Amino acid sequence: MEITHIPAGTLPESEIEDTVAEVVAFDRVVNSASGLGPDFDPRSAEVRRQLQRTNDYTTHALWLGRLGGDIVAKGIAYLDLQDNQNAAEIHVAVHPEHRRQGLGSELLAVMEEQLAGEGRRTLTSFAETPAGVVDREPRTARIAAASGTGALPSALPEVAFARAHGYSLRQLERCSVARIREVGDDLVGGGEVAADGYAILTWAGPTPEEHLEALALLQRRMSTDTPGAADLEEEEFWDADRVRANDADREASGKRLMTALAMKGDEVAGYTQAAHFAERPAVGDQGGTLVIAEHRGHGLGARLKRANHATLLQESEVERVYTWNAAENSWMLAINDLAGFETYAWTSVWKKITT
CATH class of the missing domain: 3.40.630.30 (Gcn5-related N-acetyltransferase (GNAT))
Structure with a gap:
């Protein structure tokens, strides 16, 4: 897999719109597979901002993994510039047709290494799971959050992936509408x-x-x-x-x-x-x-x-x-x-x- 690192503001203007279209199409497929519904679909303006904009307080970095020219994995880091400069909020996604091939692990390793090189070793991440999926198997083994409230089925792909790479479940949040x-x-x-x-x-x-x-x-x-x-x-x-x-x-x-x-x-x-x-x-x-x-x-x-x-x-x-x-x-x-x-x-x- 070819991995490209794109810090905010470094992509040539001539390439931004094509990249926005590719990333939005990829994110839409990933969200469709999640079961969260179209309300959680990506927004092109937000992707464009992540590629173009930075300010004195926050910035972003994007990693795109490609096979045969197509995006099959994506990583993003949200970075504070005035505080928490040893930390990053990161997210990794893999195209549904290319999962269980080690691509997410490969991309995550690159991200962690590059972020550590910038002094950012405290990493947080989030994963969203529909309530119906969490409730579907009430008797399966669960992993408790360190906060002391709530647990998730250990067999969920996002849970298994995070734990396999050394991440601990600190907290659960309820998404409500x-x-x-x-x-x-x-x-x-x-x-x-x-x-x-x-x-x-x-x-x-x-x-x-x-x-x-x-x-x-x-x-x-x-x-x-x-x-x-x-x-x-x-x-x-x-x-x-x-x-x-x-x-x-x-x-x-x-x-x-x-x-x-x-x-x-x-x-x-x-x-x-x-x-x-x-x-x-x-x-x-x-x-x-x-x-x-x-x-x-x-x-x-x-x-x-x-x-x-x-x-x-x-x-x-x-x-x-x-x-x-x-x-x-x-x-x-x-x-x-x-x-x-x-x-x-x-x-x-x-x-x-x-x-």
């Missing part, structure tokens, strides 16, 4: 100060200047306050400039963001974000949700999500919103249930420290 247009009349937007003193502000698009510092604070807390964060990464550096850069990067990739921010007077209490895409107008992806510890117990998580869903109904064609939460994060899962979410898939979180 809310069908917001079916409950649209029950959603209440933000705006007014509630009786308990909290106001929920909502907006579409980039963060307004007056809220940049609030979002930077919440993003820093997201990297430390969510379940499992300490096991997977260091505290992230966020300031107003990074929020601006992150918003610009999302806009460039075709991602339109909806944000709800909870405030009590001048005090930041929490936020949630969701995105939708022109290429997939009926589907929204839930971004981060956090209520700062000292403001919990007031139902803010559900209020934030429902207010944001009301904004999505007003500002977009979104019909379904997907969200991901740690299985041990029972309080957020309860919030999701209140906000109308139901289980769709399970996401396994894997970690390895290479030598």
